[in-house]
Amino acid sequence: MTVVVGWTPDARGHAALVRSAREALAHREDLLVVNATTGTAAVDDRFASSADVSEVQAMLESLGVEAQIRQAVARDIAEELVAIADEVGASLLVIGIRHRSPVGKLLLGSTAQRILLGAQCPVLAVKAPDAPGR
């Protein structure tokens, strides 16, 4: 079985990644790290650079996790993550979430919410440690 994690090269993504690695180790499962972008901007900070990717690869290796990293350009990040989880028959999907302002909620749909509702497997939502639950 496989644990799938939605990862971005920032604090939130790091928290999710660390937690997913721990879950994978505890249950002796593989880890699939997914980093997705909509690809509509010339530069996207949440799309990992090759340096970020090799760093994460080294970290997971040192922890002894059997891990793969997949980078995807997709129309809808929530749908893509759910589709990948379905495709590999994930036992668990780990995502990072953040606190959002009321205005932010009004203007933009929540990727996390659509993953929670759309995924077939259990979803574990993790917050970055330096962002306490406000």
Next chain:
Amino acid sequence: MDALLTGLSLAVTPENLLYAVLGVMLGTAVGVLPGIGPAMTVALLLPVTYNVEPSAALILFAGIYYGGMYGGSTTSILLNTPGESSSVITALEGNKMAKTGRAAQALATAAIGSFVAGTIGTILLVALAPTVAEWVVVLGAPSYFALMVLALLAVTTVLGSSRLRGFIALALGLTIGLVGTATGQPRLTFGNPLLADGIDIVVVAVAIFAVGEALWVAAHLRRRPLEIIPVGRPWMDRADWGRSWKPWLRGTAWGFPFGALPAGGAEMPTFLSYVTERRLAGKHRDEFGKGAIEGVAGPEAANNASAAGTLVPLLAIGLPTTATAAVILAAMQGYGLQPGPQLFEAEPELVWTLLASLFVANTLLLVINLPLAPLWARLLRTPRPYLYAGILFFAVLGAYSVNFQWFDVALLVLFGVLGFAMRRFGVPVLPLIVGVILEPRLEEQLGQALQLSRGDVSALWSEPVAVIVYVVVAALLLWPLVLRLIPGRQGPERLADAVDALEEEVRR
């Protein structure tokens, strides 16, 4: 000199200064963003000219033109994707420098080199343009006609990937220019009274540059994001200055004449400047291909100097040689100003204010770009759908505001699809836009020449200048055939091929 000082005093009035600042900011922004260039921006702003003084609008457009050249280098260096076609060469060494941690120096030599070249180029422009205008004023209709033929053929054959495609674009442009009843009887109006006045150049320019590009981007919306190299404030140390100043001057020497010749454009001089720097690099020769500062300094100076050079034929003869210059010419015609020798006679204040404001814009660009380069790079994070939604909105608004009729919006869509198809099939847009703009004047001069000679066609080569120009035209057309006939000389024929070959050679 007095005229220039008067112009300068008018250029630094708060209102004109505001337009200059606005122009250079906008120009840098669109230069940074790949796909959006100064030509598209000036086209979108053409309707603004209905409400603004001619001098203010021209200052705005000149700022955009100069700014676009600056902004393009930022994208080339940090992203390895040129923001502008004139920055293609900059990416060769600039991005390598950035990857080895010298992004700050690359940006600095590009910005300061652009300033140096822009200033020298503008001085040359101020010195040359009135003189050229004086020479041109004595020319008759046949010579004018010949010059326009030369300009059309030059933008068609010298640049771009294939001559055939260039001529297709030129034919399309001239055909669009024919529509209307300028000669008394309706031509290509299909019995539609709305076409009787011809097709407004604003609609064509906005459609080809803005709508065509927006459709093209929409067709390739999702692309893997590029890795941007983080950078602080641009700076150079003494060694970098020492290695940069000569390339700046040599780049200027390449850029200005190529801009000033009717076969303008910044691609050729940037390429030549790069080749020159590589040849003259001496002990730094090994650094080429790994991030040599000379390879950034020279081409960046060349593209700004050529932008200044382009304004010589534009102001003195009324011949545009780049897409942006063509759209600026359309703006001047919209004001009822006819660029050329008469302009210096009839509107000296306007001309000198414009020339003086070029110095102002160039200085502003240096001040704005050196400290703010990281900020400009942030623009690249803007999602394309937001950008192009805005562009399409302004495009439709602009087309509608020409005559306040839906018909122009329909034409906008039609030509927008044409612009998309041209990008899809690699047909250059420059010959089309220059063709549309020059067609009425081409016809006017031809008519005048034939009227004076009572229909005798030989009048077309009755002036010595016209004969010389036709010889140049013939050389331009026959050159590739001659090259093919000389055995053992199978060099790269097209600039694009030469750039590809160069890239390959550098990578090795």
